[in-house]
Amino acid sequence: MDEKLLKPYDPKNTEERIYKLWEDSGFFNPDNLPGERDKAFTIVMPPPNANGDLHAGHTLFITLEDIMTRYKRMQGYKALWIPGADHAGFETQVVYEKKLEKEGRSRFGMDPEDLYKEILDFTLFNKKNMENQVRSMGASCDWSREKFTLDPDVVEKTQKAFIKMWKDGLAYRGKRTINWCFKHQTSLSEVETESTEEVSPFYYFKYGPFEIGTVRPETKFADKYVVMHPEDTRYAEYTHGQKLIVEWINGPIEATVIKDAVVDMEFGTGVMTITPWHSQVDYELAKKYNLDTEQIIGWDGKLLPVAGEFAGIKIKEARPKIVEKLKEKGLLIKVDGNYKNVIKKCYKCATVIEPQIKDQWFVKMEPLAKMALDSVDRGEIKFIPDNYEKIFRYWMENNIDWNISRQIVWGINIPAWFHDDEVVASIEKPDGEGWIKDTDTFDTWFSSGQWPLMVTDFPEGKDFNTYYPTDVMETGHDLIFKWVPRMVIFGLYLGGKAPFHTVYLHGLVNDAKGKKMSKSKGNVVNPLTLTDKFGTDALRMALIVGNTPGTDLALQEDKVKAYKNFANKMWNATRFVLENTKDFTLPENAEYDEEDKKTDEELKELVKEITAEMDEYKFYLVAEKLYHYFWHSFADIIIERSKKKIIENRNADSAKALLLNQLNTLVVALHPFMPFITEEIWSMIPHHENKQKNLLIIQSWPK
């Protein structure tokens, strides 16, 4: 018997050694798997951001995907799990800008190439760190196929996809209202903003004969259109297009009356002035009536010269000053202090988003979203849990054209050129003089949306034929609208097929009290401290048992500890079995006494049950049932019963065969969940299947 068994199970001295065994075996790569395997099973790992340490959420998704991959590998599939690393465009740039800030530097004024190089070094360093952490979680992914979102072929394919979309009329350059973050000085897509409800003072001002309401007086300098509902009897005397002179912030201006049904007669006074440059609704109106648009707030968040004496002042500081001035001029009527409105903020720095009009690249979403919806209608994509299909549909049905331009260096450059009013999407500089290169980069989701295609070597690689479409996309439920639809769209548009048939969504990993982990609250649990203390297998079990898909999880240390105890239980049970079967050779077909036969059948029944549940992605049930069976049937009943039989030498062979067979089966079935300890135990116990000893990772799932 192995000496190690005499001491308690020691994850620290086991896990690294076992992982190396697996990696050296080459079995993570399906090309090296033994036996004939005609069916492929593929999972694309959501590439972790290469800009910091892994958190508990990563451990959860790695565990889930590893369970699926190991299960299918044991079932004889060409099981492929493709790892990756994400440069994470804006996210990483934000992390790096914080680092610069600490060092008293700023990205503004830096040479873009130098900045890019610095961030690249930073990212590559973190990438290595991240990969090692993924390894430590036991991920059986094929590192030989790993991709980074800035690999040259990925960059090239991303740019080519963009050019194809431009030629197909699906990507266009246009002026639209975009979400502008002053701090980061870039535009952001809808999913990169967060809306919060706040109470803001709502001001009523006298505007000529009208009374107008606003929360944003600082945008009102150039408001020269006053809008009311055509059927509002209160303002019947005013006609569309009528001009009046009104006294305003910096003196009298000429105002034009616009009558349009967008105005809600019930709201405020039923009259509003518009600021097309800084409001989507207003911009729509301006386009409709061909009105002037003028920028009031600069890209740096300060008022422009149009603001007169307020020029150069930040909007926050300008607001009270402007209100004060209007008050002095007798134009302030009243202030409502209880007005609730929704404010959009940058999801990274919480800077208030300023709508601005800007020339940007947009993806025309409607035809693409329709393709995605049709695919779901045809039943090509299933969601787990299924209520997420609704959310998916909602996003596809209420699509807004997608702004893919980012004014940051960290990302894939948009291959486009400008010449006066001309725009060309091309990697090479177009013929002729005077072309200016677009310096913007793609929204990171533009490239990661193509990820299942990229990692299977679309379009001509051999992996594409074998592994695309992939099988399961396992990811966080918050990515149901950020990432999943974009992958579906690109998969259908470029690859001709939906990129996966099943979307499995996991919930958030929260702290022990169920509160969201965040650095500012200081309740972040580092998974590495837990694995260090209790072992990786224990943490994996704690994250899986009872954790239904789509539901958030409260991570309690006690739970992890419980599965550490379980690992030790397995260890000690193994010791008992080995000690009591030293002089025993396990026959191919064991002969059981009646009692043991019944027990043998019970386990077979359980295996049948859990196999069905594995196929339904109910890992939370399987893990719990195996835990329960191992502890309360195998250890508590079967082992205890065997003691008597062995001592009394009554049906001892039956008992010994049962011990070995049950332990074998349980170790195999538990392997996807607790890969390290099961592999270690497997190496120490005798088994009759596969006479030549081999690693547990490639053993067959019990039938």
Place this chain on the structure above:
RNA sequence: GCGCGGUUAGCUCAGUUGGUAGAGCAACCCGUUUACACCGGGAAGGUCGUAGGUUCGAGUCCUACACCGCGCACCA
């Protein structure tokens, strides 16, 4: 405002097509028996958020409401 999810034992959560409520942890009592005290045995603990409805029968289906969480929203 709209949408989604949740509300089951002290805590964290399961509960598959409606048929007498489950697990783990914690707490309690007893126990050092040839694996294991990171253990064993035992007992305790819930009118399943509220109110209606369908049904022979509802934690499970329907309706309304309450509270918690999350997402979405261009009413100035």
